[in-house]
Amino acid sequence: MTQNIYDTPAFFEGYSKMGRSVQGLAGAPEWPALQAMLPPMSGVRVVDLGCGYGWFSRWAQEQGAAEVLGLDVSQKMLARAKEMTSTPTISYAIADLEHLDIPMGVFDLAYSSLAFHYIVDLKGLFARIHRALVPGGHLVFSIEHPIFMAPRNPGWLMDDEGRKSWPVDGYQQEGPRVTHWLADGVIKQHRTLGTLLNLLIQAGFTLSHVEEWGPSEADLRTRPELAEEQERPMMLLVSAHR
Amino acid sequence: MTQNIYDTPAFFEGYSKMGRSVQGLAGAPEWPALQAMLPPMSGVRVVDLGCGYGWFSRWAQEQGAAEVLGLDVSQKMLARAKEMTSTPTISYAIADLEHLDIPMGVFDLAYSSLAFHYIVDLKGLFARIHRALVPGGHLVFSIEHPIFMAPRNPGWLMDDEGRKSWPVDGYQQEGPRVTHWLADGVIKQHRTLGTLLNLLIQAGFTLSHVEEWGPSEADLRTRPELAEEQERPMMLLVSAHR
Numbered sequence: 001m002t003q004n005i006y007d008t009p010a011f012f013e014g015y016s017k018m019g020r021s022v023q024g025l026a027g028a029p030e031w032p033a034l035q036a037m038l039p040p041m042s043g044v045r046v047v048d049l050g051c052g053y054g055w056f057s058r059w060a061q062e063q064g065a066a067e068v069l070g071l072d073v074s075q076k077m078l079a080r081a082k083e084m085t086s087t088p089t090i091s092y093a094i095a096d097l098e099h100l101d102i103p104m105g106v107f108d109l110a111y112s113s114l115a116f117h118y119i120v121d122l123k124g125l126f127a128r129i130h131r132a133l134v135p136g137g138h139l140v141f142s143i144e145h146p147i148f149m150a151p152r153n154p155g156w157l158m159d160d161e162g163r164k165s166w167p168v169d170g171y172q173q174e175g176p177r178v179t180h181w182l183a184d185g186v187i188k189q190h191r192t193l194g195t196l197l198n199l200l201i202q203a204g205f206t207l208s209h210v211e212e213w214g215p216s217e218a219d220l221r222t223r224p225e226l227a228e229e230q231e232r233p234m235m236l237l238v239s240a241h242r
Numbered sequence: 243m244t245q246n247i248y249d250t251p252a253f254f255e256g257y258s259k260m261g262r263s264v265q266g267l268a269g270a271p272e273w274p275a276l277q278a279m280l281p282p283m284s285g286v287r288v289v290d291l292g293c294g295y296g297w298f299s300r301w302a303q304e305q306g307a308a309e310v311l312g313l314d315v316s317q318k319m320l321a322r323a324k325e326m327t328s329t330p331t332i333s334y335a336i337a338d339l340e341h342l343d344i345p346m347g348v349f350d351l352a353y354s355s356l357a358f359h360y361i362v363d364l365k366g367l368f369a370r371i372h373r374a375l376v377p378g379g380h381l382v383f384s385i386e387h388p389i390f391m392a393p394r395n396p397g398w399l400m401d402d403e404g405r406k407s408w409p410v411d412g413y414q415q416e417g418p419r420v421t422h423w424l425a426d427g428v429i430k431q432h433r434t435l436g437t438l439l440n441l442l443i444q445a446g447f448t449l450s451h452v453e454e455w456g457p458s459e460a461d462l463r464t465r466p467e468l469a470e471e472q473e474r475p476m477m478l479l480v481s482a483h484r
Contacts, residue, residue: 173472
């Protein structure tokens with residue numbers, strides 16, 4: 001069973017106040033880049049893996065998706081998602097991505113935002129997603145970047161001139177990383193970027209686009225606090241197809 | 243024209259003393275990983291891009307390659323390569339990878355070791371390599387890892403307990419990086435890993451394997467000085483096919 005940190009009160013409390021929780025997709029600076037990697041949404045059947053409050057599921061439906069299935073391990077988040085959804089073409093269900101059980105060959109798009117770095121058996125998950133897609137179907141996801149996840153004690157370093165750098169260590173040691181983000185003891189699974197991409201290839205996917213998100217000039221004008229994300233790769237966005 | 247740092251006396255002098263120059267492939271710790279990514283060599287026609295002393299070209303010939311063309315920008319290195327080669331199925335030629343001019347559709351394998359990070363027009367080079375390969379042909383190469391290349395002032399950081407980390411900055415700023423490795427003013431071209439892979443995909447390649455080389459336990463027993471390479475990704479090995 002995946003650690004369900006989202007249902008611990010401190011984490012849920014903190015997470016629910018984040019820009020991406022309150023404002024939805026518009027609060028996630030990587031969304032425009034991720035959106036650009038999506039196939040045309042009209043008529044597609046979508047599974048949203050780790051759907052949280054359902055922001056993407058509802059967006060997909062508004063863009064003309066035929067059917068959307070939002071899956072999440074968090075009862076609290078699904079409850080909130082259902083409150084915000086009034087369309088019968090979107091359904092939500094509790095699911096542990098570690099042991100995903102979804103029908104074979106029925107989805108045109110599997111989407112996931114910042115959930116895969118919690119998964120231990122990513123090989124198994126990619127195999128199940130591959131089987132769940134129709135031939136030619138797409139997998140588009142974001143994940144914390146391995147360079148962001150690798151360090152034993154992650155944190156910025158500031159030089160005498162106030163320039164930031166992101167010290168990397170432990171990169172080649174794959175396995176759990178325990179961090180204290182919003183709550184104590186959040187467990188993430190570090191893999192090298194190579195391992196992640198090879199797992200996709202071995203599952204039968206063809207890679208279409210790999211993006212290490214960083215802020216654009218326009219992002220920096222509206223959110224100057226993102227400047228440090230020019231120094232390191234923080235999020236990885238991937239699209240692949242069956 | 244690519245900067246031909248290899249023919250400057252200080253660089254050539256330093257480079258010629260390195261393990262990978264003296265011992266050839268056995269002196270390159272990443273070689274076993276790169277070798278494992280190669281197709282069966284029997285009967286293949288090979289182009290070795292940035293062949294240096296020709297160690298790989300000769301290895302390919304010994305493995306049964308039908309024909310090997312070794313290309314390099316350095317007169318000095320090619321002269322040394324020719325001295326060490328006595329087989330008519332290997333030919334060497336001066337070539338600037340920045341403006342590669344090779345026949346179309348004739349090679350089964352394009353190989354390159356640690357040369358592509360000097361190339362400004364990598365998009366053009368990948369397009370020319372793609373055209374030079376037969377359908378199903380392979381491109382296998384190593385390149386300095388973007389995380390290794392990105393920093394403005396690259397160098398290890400040591401904590402109070404003697405643990406090393408590799409501070410990363412400037413990752414999202416693609417473009418030249420001037421370093422002082424063996425000689426002053428060596429110019430390399432930093433690109434994010436995402437950009438590198440997308441250039442391959444856009445050129446028509448399908449990615450087969452992406453490896454961020456790190457030392458194995460066996461490597462560390464014979465070469466304990468490689469231990470720091472567990473902390474960061476230093477080299478990137480990629481195989482792709484047409």
